[in-house]
Each structure stands twice: as structure tokens, then as C-alpha cells.
Amino acid sequence: MRCIKILIVIGLVMVIIAQAAYAQLSGYPRSARDIMLKVDERGEVKTEYNKTRMTLINKKGKTRVRDVVRYKKSFNGEKGIDTKSLIFFESPADIRGTGLLLWSYTNAGKEDDRWLYLPALKKIRRIAGESKNEYFMGTDFTYDDMGGRNVDDDTHKLLGKEELDGVECYKIESIPVDKDDQYSKKIAWVTPDKWITAKVEFYDNNKQLQKTLTISDIRKVDKIWTPHLLFMDNLSKKHQTKIEVIEVSFNSEMKDQIFTTTTLQRGRVQ
């Protein structure tokens, strides 16, 4: 009898271990943080190139258009560097050649290094890494919204599952660890099949809904599910930004030398 009990306990322990191992091996998320890690890992590629068109829409419906190219390379913690990105504006004419170089670090406590090149001044300026709340070149995306945010910069809570456009999504609440963050919380809808955030609600520090980001037109590019349309509705400013991905490629050859102030000052990648 005692042996049977021992066998049952051992059996249960083995089942639990097997479940845990299955969950680990299958990549099945166990918590809200796991889900957000899956989202974060989905976009993990060695390099990324994309060309996007940003359409800025004011409350009268008047539009302004920016064409942007972006190069991004992952350094996987080499010398403490997580990723380096280089962004150039190709249009409109008055900001053509404006470039932004961003280095982000694996150490969550270390601020990004940022350089801005302004062709009108022919000068490179350092930008404070902490100014993540600043809106990016007139769009409704802050530097922080544009990416590079560490998963552990927020505490995540699974609110349950909710259907969005016919797909049952994980609904996750993320509250910034930093009390001075621009948002009080974010609520994200994550698709479990593609691990893509299909929608995000951003709440300001008065806990009022400030912006809504909707992501659609998801296509597989180089075996990676890639959103091709992002739409940010800034409710507080009554302004909207649409980002259409015109061209995108992953894991192509990119030299480290691209991500330097030398290339930034050229205003283009040869």
C-alpha cells in the first residue's frame, strides 16, 4: 500500500515535470510575461531592412507623408549591445536626409545612445536616451512606441482571452515598472497563432485612454509573420498616423560599419 502511494506521488511528479517540459519545449506560454516574451522573440532576427510610408492625418483629415528607410541589426549582447538601428527620411523634401542612429543595450538600466543628423545644419546632435516620451518626427509614435522596449520594463498580467476580428487573443495588461513612464498602463491583444500584438491601448497618467494602435495586414516574409499596416489613433490629440510597410527583408547581410555616425552623416546607406 505504501509502495503504491510512493508510486502515485512519483507518477504525479513525473507528470508535472513532463507537462513543464512539454510547455517549455512546445513554447506554450505559462504567464503574461511568457506571452510577451514570445511576442518579443518573434521579431528576433539578425538583421531587418524596411521601407515604410508614414501618413500623418490631422483632425481635419489633411495628410502629410514621410518615406522612411530603416536598417536594424541584432548584436545579441556583444559588448553589451542588444540592437543598433539606422533610420533615414527620404521625403518630404524639407527633412530629406534626416537620420537617426540608435544603439540599445541588453542591460535594461542602461539608456540607449542616440544621434540625430540634421542636413540643414550639417550637424550630428546627441539626443538624451531617456527622452523616450518624445514623439518621433511629428508622428503619433513616441521613440518608445517605435520599439526597443525591454519586456521587463513592464509587469504583465493576463486579463483573459477576447475575440478580436474573429481571432481569440490573449488580453494582457502591462504596467510600467518606472512610475514616471509616459503611460499608466497598456492593454494588448496578442494573437496566439502568430504571436503578434494585434491591438494596443495606451492609457495616460490620468488613466484615460490616450492612443490606440491597430496592427493588420500580416504577411509571412522570410518565414516571419510581419505586420504591414500599423495605425495609431491619438485620441487626446485627435491626430492619426498610418504606417505602411512598402518593402521589408530579414537576415540579409549588413555590415557593422553601417551603424556609425559616419554613415549617419552620409544621409544614406550605399
Next chain:
Amino acid sequence: MRISTFFFIPRITRIARMFFGKSVMKISAVFFLLRITRMYFGKNAMRISTTIFMIVLVGLILFEPAYSEVEFHGFFRSHNAFRLKDPNDAMLLRNRLRLNSELRGDNIYGYASVDFLNDAVAESRTNLNLRELYLDIYGSWVDFRIGRQQVVWGKADGYFINDIVNPLDLSYFLLQDFDDIRMATTMLNTKLHHGNHSLEILVIPEFKPMKMALTGDWAFQRPDSLYVSPWMDTHGQPVFMMVPMNYQEEMTPINSIKNFEYGFKFNTFLVGTDLSFIYLKVREDKPIMKKEIKPVMTQTGLSGIVNLTPTHPWINFYGLNFSRPVGTFVFRGEGGYYPNRYFDTRDMTKINDGLLVKKPFLQGMVGVDYQLTGEIDIGVQAIRERILNYDDNLMDDELNSIGSLMLRGRFANETILPLWLTLYNITNESYLSRIAVDWKYSDSFTITTGFDILGGDSDTIFGQFDRNDNVYLKLVYNF
């Protein structure tokens, strides 16, 4: 009909862009070639070889298979300024059409920029000005930029300490755009780069002096007499008198290899800090007035006249600059040291040196930029200049301290851009203040309106233009 129109318009636009792009590039190249030829050709062998070098450059630009894409863009800008003080006249009615052309290849890039200027107030009403024309050749560890270009090495806003490679066009003092204040110079710019380090080496065969207005609203004050003691009396005592001044023609160095200017800048990134070290062996862009006193017999007796000849002596310059973010602040600074810079003196023992003495000169700036809110930036700078080994005979002050404040806003998704910039000279209590607002009506069209206010005593850098307070309107169409 609609479909065909829709189909053809982009094509026609592209063909027009290609045609004009190439034309601007070629016209610029030929224009540049003619100027260089006029400058150098027929003087001596060296100048001919420089001409050949330039012909090769222009030939490369004209050789189309080297590049794959030509683009064409620019702007039209109407800049109108009116005096705020009596007689409230028009100070500037200037229209500028800028045509830029770019060619792009795999490892090659060319740029040409031409200005067509029309100014209803200025003496030279219409001008065609080749601003820049250069060719870039990119390698894996070395880049070359050959041709007429601007080189910006400074970190300061609105002040030039390290940013002295290109001469300044001060014909409208500091009130033009910086891109227009800096005059492009022909040079070979070689950049060696490896990781976060780079070394820029400049060889500048062309000398251009600083451009200053001699007449009109923005003419710098030039004294018409000098209180000196050119002779001794019969008792051996100096005789002081007010002597009239006579400005001679500027002595600019001839274009030859011994007059090539050169310099380098080493850039690095250390522990989160951008650092640069600079050395330049160049000629003073600002004219240094060599004085020669000639005796003149007048009805009242022996007097004199001072002949002033603007010269451009050699100078050595050592500079450094840095910038580093700390939290939400960005600290930046630059320093410049001239071991021997020429200054005007009253010391009559220096009469054989043109009443000039060499003194070490030091300049420095520290500044901080801070984002007040997500839409307002503030920048504060403290600038200090000092003549070392100072003596009381020098005409310049030993110390000069300047403070600057810049507030810049980015409202309504960067369509309303107010600016307030003030430079205040603490030493002589003079100031320049600009308040302006850019309204980006569309991606192409920007309207700017603002005020420039200058003040201080009439013998100060800003105060001499006290009468030039103005309100202005700029209309810019980018294409």
C-alpha cells in the same frame, strides 16, 4: 482618359526630374570647371595640375555609367524683412531658387547645389551662385569627398569656435540660415574610419576670405581714424595725434601649393561620450589689418595717414569638442586654442609689424540641452574667450563672455515650430534676439514669421546693428 493621364503624369515627372537633375549637375560642373580654370590656368605648373585634378573630378561627374540614379530637388524661398525703427524701410526683399541635384551609384555619390538669387534691395541684385559641388567615393575603410563642400566641426549653436573650416558670409551678419552663412570651399576631404573611430584629413587648395558687407545696413563698423603717436618731438617725447585711416585692397594669398591649408579631426566614442580632437593649419579668414603710417605734410604741419591692408596670416588651431547625455540632459562643449593669433596694438614699438602682436588665444563653450516637455526643448550655452599674456596696449578686451538661450517648440505634430534664440554678450552688454514661428502648412510649403532684435552700445558686436531690428516673413516652397 483619366487612367492614361494618371499613368503618364508620374512618368513625365520622373523624366523631367531626370532631365533637370542631370542638367543641373552638368551645368554646375561646367560652371565650376570654368571658375577653377580661370583661377588656376596659365599661372604655373602646379596650378595646371590642380586644374587637371578638377577636370578629372568634373569628368567623373559627367561620366554617366558610374552612377545609376539622379535626383533633383530644391526650394524657392522669398525672404522679406522690414526695419522696425524709422524709416521702416524694406531691408531685404530676396528671392532664392535653389536647385540641388544628386547622383547615386554603388560606391559613388555626387551633389550639386546652385542658387539663383534676386534681391530687390541689395546692390548686386541678381546672382547665380554655385554653392556646393562634390563627389563622394566610398570604400570599406576610407571615404573621399572631392570638390566644393561645407565641413562642420563644431558643437555650439549660433557661435563658431571649432566650426572654422569654411569662411563665413556675414553680409547679413548672423541672420541668414547657417547653411548660407558658411561658404563652401574646394577641398579634398579624406575620412578613414574603423568602428567608432574616424580620422578626417582636409587638404584645402582654395582660400576664401570671410565675406563682410562694406556698405549698407549690415556693414561692420570700420573706424576712419586712429589715435597714435607716429613720431617723437624734438625732446624725444611721443606726439599723439588722430590720424585718418585709408583702407587698402585686401591681400589674399595666391593659389599655390605652399598656400594649401590643411587639418584633421579625430573622432571617437568613449564611455558614452563623443569626443573630437582637431588641428588646423589655415589662414585667418577674418582680415587682419596691417597698419602702415605714412607722413603727410599738411597746412598745419606734419601729420600722417594710416594705410590699412587686410591680410590673412597663417594660424595654427587646436580644438576639441564633446557631447554626452546624462539622464534627460545632453552636455556638450568645445574649446579652441590658437598659440599665436594676431591682435591690434597701440604699442608703437610694433610699428614695423603693422601694429600687430601675436598672442595666445583661448575660446571655450559649455552647453546643456534639456527637454522641458515632450514638445519644448531648451538649450543653454556659456561661451568665454580670453587673450592670454594680455597687455594693456591691445585694442581688444582681454575677456569676452557670452551666454545664449534657445527655446524651441514642436507643436501640433511638428507643424507649428516656435523658436526663441538669444545671444547676450555679458562683457559689453549687447545682444541679439530672434523670435520666430515656422508654420508647416503642408509637406512642401512653410511660412515663417519673426523678429530680430539687436541692441547694445554702438561699438559692440551686436549694438552696432541696433538700428537693424526687423520683422520678417519667409515663404518657402520645397520640391
